[in-house]
Amino acid sequence: MLIDPRRIKHCRHCGRPVDYRIPADDNRERAVCDGCGTIHYENPLNVVGTLPVWGEQVLLCKRAIEPRYGLWTLPAGFMELGETVADGALRETVEEAGAKVELEGLLTLLNVVRVGQVHLFYRARMLDTTLDPGPESLDARLFHEHEIPWDEIAFRTVRETLRHYFDCRRSGNGYPLHLADIG
Incomplete structure (x- = not known):
């Protein structure tokens, strides 16, 4: 469509x-x-966010808004005018999870042509484990890879970003930028 x-x-x-x-x-x-x-x-809209990491765990937020109410996602949202991609990703992380992070590099750039969006996710190091989910999130929680509710992930771009991150971590060869088109 x-x-x-x-x-x-x-x-x-x-x-x-x-x-x-x-x-x-x-x-x-x-x-x-x-x-x-x-x-x-x-023109396409930019969706910007982070994949926050604390040790061996990643941070996910449970959506309190549509679309995909009640499903898990990375902290992300639409980039605003007057901000950089990095600024937007940091803002969304604070708004949705109340997490303090430091960006470590762009991890994925995903074209979602059918809905006119480009999704950009940064790998981010959490500075502490204090979380304070905002009104767009029902919950924010840290997960080990084996604990991630894969069947309850809200968006294909989030699933793709998580899989790329864990594949890179297992390989031990760093975190190259992953470019993909999501149908």
């Missing part, structure tokens, strides 16, 4: 209806206002 690229119905500047067409000097259809001529560009 691909995203319908024709989501914009009205101009954000003047409110008139838009028409989808290829503007001059462009190569794809865009929402173009018939009144003021404004071209509206629609």
